[in-house]
Amino acid sequence: MISSLLKHISFFILLIQAFPLFAQEIQEEKVYVHLNKTIAITGESIWFDLRVATSSGECHSRIVYGELVNREGKGVQQSIFTLENGKAEGSLEIPGNLVSDHYILRFYTRISPMMGNEGIDNQFITVINPKNPPKTGTNKTSGLLHYSPKKASLQENLISESNAKKRSMLTPDxxxxxxxxxxxxxxxxxxFLLDRFQGRFDNKIYQAQQGDKKWIPEPFGHVVFGKNLVPEIxxxxxFFLSSHGSQSVLNTAKPKPNGDLFFDLGALKQYDYFIIQSSKWEQQxxxxxxxxxxxxKFKEDFVFPELILEEKDRPFLLDLIAAGKVSPYFYQPKSTDxxxxxxGFVADKTYLLDDYTRFDxxxxxxxxxxPEVAVRSQSKKTVFKLLNSPISGIFEQNPLMLIxxxxxxxxxxMATFNPEKIQKLEVLSREFFLNxxxxAGVLSFTSYENDFGGYELPATALYLNYPLIQPKKVLQSPHFNAKRDQSNFPDFRNALFWKSEIISTADFDKIFTSEIEGEFEITISFYDEKGDFKMLRDGFEVRN
Structure with a gap:
């Protein structure tokens, strides 16, 4: 018993010591993003490849955030993605209700915006909504663009041909x-984007953040930040935060003197909603x-360009709409769960309730x-007293009860609850430490459908919808259209190739054009020998 308790105490001491150590070793995180294209219609997705660079090459953050921001600075689409060894790849879907306009797509970790000018990758993209044309007079004519994006290094002759026909093959070099x-x-x-608005913008486009900065490192996983708003903390x-989805997980936290609460989800990435409760469960x-x-907030002199669509743009827009309408149906990526x-915990005893006669x-x-539970009445309240197995005693308090x-x-x-939809009961008949x-032990019930088995949400609990962590998506083909060799299969791609982690040039030895005409752009990003992020660009034209 004493040795077990010492292990718990040692664990908490190590945990407490780890965070100051982490804070001392934290490094500036620079975020760089390669987008697969910078123009799309509503309902389409923009693919991205993201890298976080540090001086040591090791990235501590495990989560990255992506936002589509309008000219008022409001996030109109926000998503959370996982980072693995400082890398993330995925896609961000363009909402269907947006007005046609230029938007900024930005990415950052939880701490990178506060660590230097390279902590947020900001790039303009153009969104076309066929049902919602751009508003006129939206540009700031008095503003000046002081913060030009870094110019990409240009390399000639990435391909030998500057012109190509529809549904043909090009050979890059x-x-x-x-x-x-x-x-x-x-x-x-x-x-629709002038050269000075293309490429990457850094943090200098934003006003300085006011007030205390919240340093919330995420070295293990996503951290949920909440506030206890009572006058006296x-x-x-x-506070108990239970996450519910394909799995259910419990996290706890205690408020700081200012009411701040931090719940570290750790390895948990899949959830549908949260439920928040407090140990003062009888109070709202x-x-x-x-x-x-x-x-x-954007600086006053940062210019959002105006999107102007003219009659001469009709053929291009019709092709853009055709490509955007076809891609979600015919070139659907695969999601990886x-x-x-x-x-949970290692139970001392598990009971499958179907093995016994059911009671209501x-x-x-x-x-x-x-037998590990004694049901008693104490001060006119039902009490479940668990056996304390290590000392062959009985706990006097209720255990931690979970559904x-x-x-x-x-x-x-709980005593009058009908367990007809409960599959099993797990009992821990010893002290249980959670943070x-x-x-005084644990009674943990599991329902068949992970839906609480019909148990009603407590009146003082809060049900919370929360931004989801997006699962990784994988293209069926780096050419998007896995059936491009079938003449009867529609091929209206305006994104012809997308692939990361290319080491061998043999992985990019062919470009297949589609039915879409126009000017196309090849973009290659990588880190050079000095560890600097570089981009090379070249282009070609597709005509009938």
């Missing part, structure tokens, strides 16, 4: 690029979830079949 870790895209060129109060919560996305994680009250089930990882505090309601809290 990467020359001395063999062995470099490259990301390559081939897509339609955006005719009780730092001993425990005064709690607010905080957005994980940056609140930033998140791996299940180890949750949970207290009857416990009385009849679970699909959601804490249940009202033992009277800084100690519980």
């Amino acid at each position: 990467l020359g001395g690029m063999e062995g470099k870790n490259m990301t390559i895209s081939v897509s339609i060129k955006n005719p 009780d730092t001993t109060e425990t 919560l005064n709690f607010s979830i905080q957005s994980p996305f940056c609140t930033l 998140f791996q299940s994680i180890v949750t 009250k949970l207290e009857t089930v416990l009385r009849e079949y679970v 699909d990882a959601m804490p249940v505090f009202d033992s009277d309601v 800084a809290d100690r519980f």
Whole structure:
């Protein structure tokens, strides 16, 4: 017993010591993003390849954030993605209700915006909504663009042909690029963005952040930030955040003196919603979830260009719309599910309730079949007293009671609950430590459908929708159209190639054009020998 307790104490000491150490070793994180194209219609997705660079080459962050921002600085689409060894690849879908306009697509980690000018990758993209034309007079004519994007290095003759026919094949020549870790895209060129608005902008386009900066490192996974809004903060109060989806997981946190609460989800990436409760379960919560996305304002002299569409642009726009309408149906990427994680605890005893005669009250089930639990009445309240196995004693308090990882505090309601949709009961008949809290054992119930088995959400609990972490998506072909060799299969791609982690030039030895005419752009990104992020560009034209 004593050795077990010492192990827990040692663990908490190590945990407490780890965070200051992490803070001392933290490095500036520079974010660089390669987009597969810079123009799309609503409903389409923009693919991205993201790299986080540090001085040591090691990235501590495990989460990255992507936002599509309008000219007022409002995020109109926000997504969370996972980082693996400082790399992320995925796509961000363009919402269907946007007005046709230029937008900024930006990416950052939780701490990178506060660590230097390279902490946010900002790039203009153009969104076309066939049902919602651009508004006129939206540009700031008095503003000046002081913060030009970094100019991309140009390399001639990435391909030998400057002109190509529809549904033909081009052979690129990467020359001395063999062995470099490259990301390559081939897509339609955006005719509505002037050169000075193309490329990457850094943090200098934003006003300085006001107030205290919240440093929330994410070395293990996503951290949910909340606020306890009561006038007098009780730092001993425990808040419970249960995450529910394909799996259910419980996290806890105690508020800081200013009311800040941080729930580290760790390896958990898949959830549909959260439920928040407090150890003061009879009181109504005064709690607010905080957005994980940056609140930033553009500088007054930063110009959003005006999107002007003219009659001469009609053929290009019709092709753009055709490509955008076809791609979600015929070139659909495959989603990879998140791996299940180890949750919960190692139970001392597990009961499969189908092995026993069913009763319509949970207290009857416990009385009849679970010898580790003594159901008692104490001060007119039902109490479930668990056996304390290591000392052959009985706990005097209620254990931690869970249904699909959601804490249940009202033992009277629990006693009368009908467990007909409960699959199993797991019992831990010993002290249980969860972060800084100690519980008199655990009674954990699991439903068949991971839906609480019909147990009603407690009146004082908060149900929270929260931005989801996006699963990784994989193209069926780097050429987008896996059936391009079938003459009867529609081929209206305006994105002809997209692939990251290209080491051998043999992985980019062919470009297949489609039915779409116009100017196309080849973009290659990589890190050079000095560790600097570089981009090379070349182009060609497709005509009938």
